Amino acid sequence: MEQRYLGRTGLRVSRIGLGTLTWGRDTDEHDAADLLKTFWEAGGSLIDTADVYGDGEAEYLLGRLIEGLVPRRDLVISTKAGSVPDPDRRVDGSRGHLLSALDASLTRLGTDYVDVWHIHAFDPYTPLEETLQALDLAVSSGRARYAGISNFCGWQLAKAATWQLAAPGMRTRLASTQMEYSLLQRGVEREVLPAALDLGIGLLPSSPLGRGVLTGKYRGEALPPDSRGASDHLAPFVEPYLDDTASRIVDAVQTAADGLAVTPLQVALAWIRDRPGVAAPIVGARNSSQLTAALSVEALSLPDEICRALDDVSAPVHRYPDHDWSTL
Numbered sequence: 001m002e003q004r005y006l007g008r009t010g011l012r013v014s015r016i017g018l019g020t021l022t023w024g025r026d027t028d029e030h031d032a033a034d035l036l037k038t039f040w041e042a043g044g045s046l047i048d049t050a051d052v053y054g055d056g057e058a059e060y061l062l063g064r065l066i067e068g069l070v071p072r073r074d075l076v077i078s079t080k081a082g083s084v085p086d087p088d089r090r091v092d093g094s095r096g097h098l099l100s101a102l103d104a105s106l107t108r109l110g111t112d113y114v115d116v117w118h119i120h121a122f123d124p125y126t127p128l129e130e131t132l133q134a135l136d137l138a139v140s141s142g143r144a145r146y147a148g149i150s151n152f153c154g155w156q157l158a159k160a161a162t163w164q165l166a167a168p169g170m171r172t173r174l175a176s177t178q179m180e181y182s183l184l185q186r187g188v189e190r191e192v193l194p195a196a197l198d199l200g201i202g203l204l205p206s207s208p209l210g211r212g213v214l215t216g217k218y219r220g221e222a223l224p225p226d227s228r229g230a231s232d233h234l235a236p237f238v239e240p241y242l243d244d245t246a247s248r249i250v251d252a253v254q255t256a257a258d259g260l261a262v263t264p265l266q267v268a269l270a271w272i273r274d275r276p277g278v279a280a281p282i283v284g285a286r287n288s289s290q291l292t293a294a295l296s297v298e299a300l301s302l303p304d305e306i307c308r309a310l311d312d313v314s315a316p317v318h319r320y321p322d323h324d325w326s327t328l
Helices: 029-041 053-065 095-109 128-140 154-165 192-199 235-241 244-260 264-273 288-299 304-314
Strands: 003-005 012-014 017-019 046-048 076-081 114-119 144-150 174-180 202-206
Touching: 017 029, 029 053, 029 288, 046 202, 053 095, 076 095, 076 174, 095 114, 095 128, 114 128, 114 174, 128 144, 128 154, 144 154, 154 174, 154 192, 174 192, 192 202, 244 264, 244 304, 264 288, 264 304
Parallel strands: 017 046, 046 076, 076 114, 114 144, 144 174, 174 202
Antiparallel strands: 003 012
16 A cells, blocks of 8 residues: 655654544454554554544554554554543543543553644644644654644644744644535635645545545435434434435436446545545555555546545535635
C-alpha cells in the first residue's frame, strides 16, 4: 500500500487506515485478529482507536494483538482522549483528565507510546492553551510521538494550530485532524479543509463511506438485517444519511461503479482518498472480507470526468463568505 506523509511532518502512514470503533463491542477478538492481520499483510500501518471505543475494550483488544500477531514497529497507532460518558459534559479537555486518559490508554494498549495522540473534541469550558499543553507534555515525555485534534471546526483548528506554531521548538506542531468526510458529508470543505491545507495539517477522514450508506447496501426498501442501520445502537448513526439527497448521491456512485466495472465502495473510497489534503481515510470493517473489499481500492484511480460528476452531484452549498463576495 502506498504511504503518505501525515501533514507537514516526517511521519508516513498507509493511505488507508483501519478503524476500531466497534472492537470489543460488535467485533470480537477473533474477528479483530483477522482484520489486523489482513490489513498488515496488505501493507497497512495506520490503526485508529480511542479511549472511549467499547469503553476502553478497543484499545485493550488492540494491545493484546500487538506483538503476538503484528509487530508493534510496523504499526502507526493513533488514539484519542477527551470524550467522557457524562451527559452534562461530553468533553473534558483539562490537562489533568487528558494526561490521565493517555496513561490509561498506554496501559490498555500495552505500549510505552502512541504514534499519534488526538484531542477527541473541542472543550469550550477549558482554556484552549491548557488543552494544548497536554499535547506538548505528552510529546516531550515520549508518551506520544505526534499530536493532533479531532472534531474541531475551522476557527478552532486555526486557533489551535497557530497557537502551537507561535512557539516553535517549545510547542508541538499539530500533525493531523480527524473529521467526518465523505461524498455524503462535505462540510469540512467549508473552512476546516482550507485551514488544514494552509497550516500543513493532514486530514484523516472518518466514516469515508458515509456510515456505510455509500456501499449501496441501503438502496432497497428494507434494511439489511446484518447492517449497522438495522442494529439498535447504530441505527441512529446511519439514519441521517438515508434521505432523498443521499439517495441521489448513492445512485450516482452506483452509475459510476457500473461504468468502471467496480463496486460503489471502491468508487466512494477512491474519491475521498484522493481529495486534496487527505492523508488517509479511516475504514471500519466488521470482518476481513469487508476489509479486503475496501483495500482493493489501492489499484483504482478515478477518471477526471467521474470525479467531476461526483463533485457536482454531491456539491455542498457554500456561499458568502466562503466564495469571493464579488461573484455573488
